[in-house]
Amino acid sequence: MNLRAVSTVFRRELGSYFNSPIAYVFLVAFVLIPNVLFMFFYEAQRQLSMRDYFGLLPFVFLFFVPAITMRLWSEERRAGSIEILLTLPVRVREAVLGKFLAAYAFLTIAICATFTIPVSMTMFGRPDWGPIIGAYLGAILMGGLFLALGAYISSLSTNQIVAFILSVSLSFMFILTGFYIVLRAVRGVWPFLADVFSYLSVLTHFGNIAKGVVDTSDVIYYVSFIILFLFLNVYAVQSRRYAG
Amino acid sequence: MISVQNVTKRYGSVVALDGISFEVSSGEVLGFLGPNGAGKTTTMKILTCFIVANAGTVSVAGYDVIEHSLDVRRRVGYLPESVPLYGDMRVIDYLRFIARAREVPARERKRAIGRVVSDCGLGPMLGAGVGELSKGYRQRLGLAQAMIHDPDILILDEATSGLDPSQIVEIRALIREVGREKTVIFSTHVLQEVSATCSRVLIINEGRLVADDAPEALRAQASREQTSLVQIKGAGGTEIKQALDALAEVRSCRLLGAGPGGYHELRVESDFGVAIGERLFKLVREKGWTLNELRTERATLEDVFLALTKGEGRGGGGATV
Numbered sequence: 250m251n252l253r254a255v256s257t258v259f260r261r262e263l264g265s266y267f268n269s270p271i272a273y274v275f276l277v278a279f280v281l282i283p284n285v286l287f288m289f290f291y292e293a294q295r296q297l298s299m300r301d302y303f304g305l306l307p308f309v310f311l312f313f314v315p316a317i318t319m320r321l322w323s324e325e326r327r328a329g330s331i332e333i334l335l336t337l338p339v340r341v342r343e344a345v346l347g348k349f350l351a352a353y354a355f356l357t358i359a360i361c362a363t364f365t366i367p368v369s370m371t372m373f374g375r376p377d378w379g380p381i382i383g384a385y386l387g388a389i390l391m392g393g394l395f396l397a398l399g400a401y402i403s404s405l406s407t408n409q410i411v412a413f414i415l416s417v418s419l420s421f422m423f424i425l426t427g428f429y430i431v432l433r434a435v436r437g438v439w440p441f442l443a444d445v446f447s448y449l450s451v452l453t454h455f456g457n458i459a460k461g462v463v464d465t466s467d468v469i470y471y472v473s474f475i476i477l478f479l480f481l482n483v484y485a486v487q488s489r490r491y492a493g
Numbered sequence: 494m495i496s497v498q499n500v501t502k503r504y505g506s507v508v509a510l511d512g513i514s515f516e517v518s519s520g521e522v523l524g525f526l527g528p529n530g531a532g533k534t535t536t537m538k539i540l541t542c543f544i545v546a547n548a549g550t551v552s553v554a555g556y557d558v559i560e561h562s563l564d565v566r567r568r569v570g571y572l573p574e575s576v577p578l579y580g581d582m583r584v585i586d587y588l589r590f591i592a593r594a595r596e597v598p599a600r601e602r603k604r605a606i607g608r609v610v611s612d613c614g615l616g617p618m619l620g621a622g623v624g625e626l627s628k629g630y631r632q633r634l635g636l637a638q639a640m641i642h643d644p645d646i647l648i649l650d651e652a653t654s655g656l657d658p659s660q661i662v663e664i665r666a667l668i669r670e671v672g673r674e675k676t677v678i679f680s681t682h683v684l685q686e687v688s689a690t691c692s693r694v695l696i697i698n699e700g701r702l703v704a705d706d707a708p709e710a711l712r713a714q715a716s717r718e719q720t721s722l723v724q725i726k727g728a729g730g731t732e733i734k735q736a737l738d739a740l741a742e743v744r745s746c747r748l749l750g751a752g753p754g755g756y757h758e759l760r761v762e763s764d765f766g767v768a769i770g771e772r773l774f775k776l777v778r779e780k781g782w783t784l785n786e787l788r789t790e791r792a793t794l795e796d797v798f799l800a801l802t803k804g805e806g807r808g809g810g811g812a813t814v
Contacts, residue, residue, distance in 0.1 A: 257593045261579070268581040329577030333638070336541040336573075337594040338566045491545050 250346075254339045258347025259354070262321075266355045271316075279313055279359045287366050297374045299367065303384040303459050307424050307451055310388075310395050315416035317356055318399030319409045321348050322486065327407040335490070345482045349400050356392045360385065379461035387458030390471040391451050395420050397478035404485040427452030494519045494646065494676045495540065500549030502535050502700075509535040510546070511700035517693075519645075522672035524691035524708070525680035528802050532700040533680040534574055537650050540678070541571040554645060567596065570639035574650040574680075576631050580624030584615060584634060587623050588641065595642035609637035612667065629660045636667065647671060649679040653686060665690050684794040694794075698802040711797050718744065719765050721789040723773055724756040727782030733757055736776060742767050756785050765791070 266272040283302060290301045325331040334344060364385070370376040399416040406412045425431055427450025436443035447453050454467040495517040502510040510532045517523050525533050538544045539551055542562045550557065556564040579587060588609070592602045610616055613633040618626060626634065632652065639647060652668065653661045661683075668677060668690050681687065687694050688708045696704040696711075704711055725733050730748050737746040737759065745762045752758040763769040770787055777784045 253596075254594065257590065260593075261582070261590045264586070265579065265581050328580070329573065329575045330579055332538070332543055332573045332577055333571070333591075336543050336566055336569070336571045337591070338563050338596060339594055340563070490543065 251340070251343055254343040255347045255350070258334075258339060258344050259351045262348050262351030263354055266317075266351070272355070275313070275316065276359055276362060279309075280362045280365070283309065283363050284366060297370050297376050299370075299376075299381055299384065300459075302366070303388070303455075306384075306388055307391065307455060310392060311417060311420050311424065313359075314356065314392060314395035315399045315402075315413045315420065317352050318396055318403050318416060319413040320403065321352060321400050322404035322482075323406050323409050323412045326404075327409075335486075341487050342483045345400070345479055345486065349397060349479060349482075352396050352400060353393060356396060357389060360388055360392065380459060383461040383463060384459040386463065387455045387467075390458070390468065391455050394423070394451060394471050394474045394478075397475040397482070398423075401478045401482040401485065404482050423449065423451045426450040494521075494554060495678070496550075496552045497536070497540075498550045500536075500539065500546045500551060502532075502539065502544070502546045508700055510539075512549070513697065513700065513702050514549075515695060515702060515705060517676060517678065519676055520672075520674070522668070522677045522690060522692050523679070524687035524694045525678055525697070526682065526684070526687060526694060526798060527680075527697040528682070531697045531802070533697060534650055535700075536697070537571070537648050537678070537680065541569055541648055542566050543571075567642075568645050570642065570644035570647045572635045572639045572647075572649045572652055574654075576635040578623045578631065578634060578638070580622070582623050583619075584621055584623055584626070585619040587634065588637060591638045592641050597642055605641050605643070609641050612640065613637040614663070628655050629657065632656055632660070632664065636664070640671070645675055647675055647677045647679075649677065651680055651682075653681065653683065661686075684798055688794060696798065696801050703801045704797070708794060712791060712794060713765050718762050719767070719769065719789055719791050721761045721763065721769050721773070721787065723759050723761060723787050724752050724785035725759065725777060725782050726754070726756045726785070727777075727780065730757040730759075733782070734759060736780065737761060737773070740772060740776065742769055742772050752785075754785070756783075 283306075286305060287299070287302050291297075294301075322331075325334060335341065367376055367378075367381050395416075398419055399412070402416045402419065403409075403412040406415070426446040432443050432447055435446055448470070454470050457464055457467050497516070498514050499512045500510050500514070501508070501512050513532070513536065525536070527533050535544070539546050539558065540553055542558050542565055545559060552558065553565045554568040556568075558565050579590075582590065585606075588606045589602065592605055597605045610619065613636050615630070615633055615637055618630050618634075621630075623631075623634065632655070636649070636652065639649065649668070653664050656664060665686060668679060671677060672690070672692075679690075691708060694704065694706060694708050694711055695702060728736075730751070734746055734748045737743055742763050743761055744764065747760045749758040749760055761769065761773070770789055773787060774784065
């Protein structure tokens with residue numbers, strides 16, 4: 250793994266987010282919508298808590314993260330620029346990692362921009378920082394999983410819209426398996442499967458971290474799925490060379 | 494420098510390359526000809542490590558394209574057919590990105606970029622967005638990115654397609670210039686381009702090599718004869734014809750009729766490469782005749798190309814028209 254090659258791809262990819270208006274539209278929407286939601290929750294409950302806000306975050310990510318990843322590979326393939334990228338002295342795994350990290354950096358910037366909410370809370374009282382920091386950390390980990398999934402899906406299609414819809418659908422599976430209704434139904438049939446479902450869902454792990462409890466098993470869950478999807482991504486790009 | 498041995502590439506059930514073999518030595522400028530779909534682009538994609546062949550071995554600059562793909566890529570500059578550049582970047586940023594990715598050392602990057610910018614005439618466009626470039630500038634930027642690391646081997650897929658005539662002349666001059674020091678492979682279906690720039694021509698058709706020679710030699714191969722049209726006055730038509738027939742160099746002669754101004758028009762067939770013009774002129778002078786026009790036509794590369802790619806099952810060597 251040549252880190253310079255990774256950083257070259259990373260820089261160009263991150264730059265390309267900010268070269269297009271999409272980045273700014275995305276950032277504004279991503280910051281504005283949660284802020285407005287937070288105000289609604291505050292109006293309803295008069296509580297300086299971000300719990301409801303973070304409860305919605307997986308669903309916000311469900312649509313926002315695939316919007317970040319949909320173009321990563323599909324656009325390269327559609328435009329043909331992948332032909333220059335992969336004939337540079339850059340390995341496929343370096344390109345995959347560079348692109349993933351660029352998308353990750355962009356998402357992290359967006360997540361950090363929403364930090365205005367907890368900061369503004371300090372003007373009204375003393376928020377409980379433990380769960381807030383934990384939830385932000387959890388959000389970044391969960392975002393990584395959705396990003397790696399989306400980047401992989403993007404390498405399977407030359408059409409961004411197809412990549413977006415497929416990514417949303419598959420990401421939804423990662424949420425759905427943690428729904429109470431789903432778990433109850435499955436438990437009735439096969440209790441073991443319910444445990445598997447519950448383990449697979451981001452809701453379970455995000456919930457743990459958002460409570461302020463950072464357990465290594467939750468971190469391992471996220472990191473291993475990220476690595477799995479990155480491997481699949483490398484495989485998908487690499488196998489195309491043989492298929493022609 | 495480049496060695497391709499029995500390479501086969503299939504796309505599903507379509508055979509794009511069918512056991513093709515050739516070698517290119519250092520410093521050659523190789524023109525790659527063939528109708529659309531003949532396998533030119535596929536060959537170039539294999540040489541540049543973008544795709545992998547189903548069978549056969551390919552080595553570039555002494556490195557196997559599969560085993561040492563990175564080493565091959567470091568030594569090759571490549572301009573793909575569609576010139577797929579990142580449209581969202583500025584020209585200068587794009588060149589900086591390629592220079593970094595091409596492992597040009599940081600301290601030499603500025604000079605390397607300066608060199609390709611001046612070679613390709615990109616100066617006025619450095620601040621422009623790549624997506625806004627005209628076709629001509631796009632092509633130049635494509636060439637610039639292929640040359641930024643000063644590669645030993647340049648592979649250009651239809652580098653002049655879609656350019657206007659003056660741009661084509663410029664790019665050809667650039668290719669010739671580069672070809673003095675480097676090995677260049679470029680594909681085209683503009684045949685004049687080959688005679689204008691190449692030292693050697695490969696013609697492929699349906700995934701097979703059908704010719705491999707210098708442009709002149711190919712032309713000679715295609716036509717064993719040359720045809721001259723000549724207008725002479727000063728004697729009767731039949732007398733002139735007989736005098737011409739008597740020349741050893743002339744294989745046959747036909748009187749076409751009387752041309753304007755009392756000239757007789759004749760068609761003379763001779764062996765390829767014979768200095769027939771000189772011989773005819775001497776004869777006219779000896780006899781005290783007057784010569785008006787003397788035009789010798791050789792088979793063009795177009796004739797060669799059509800003969801080789803339309804004919805059935807022709808081998809590399811003995812193609813005739």
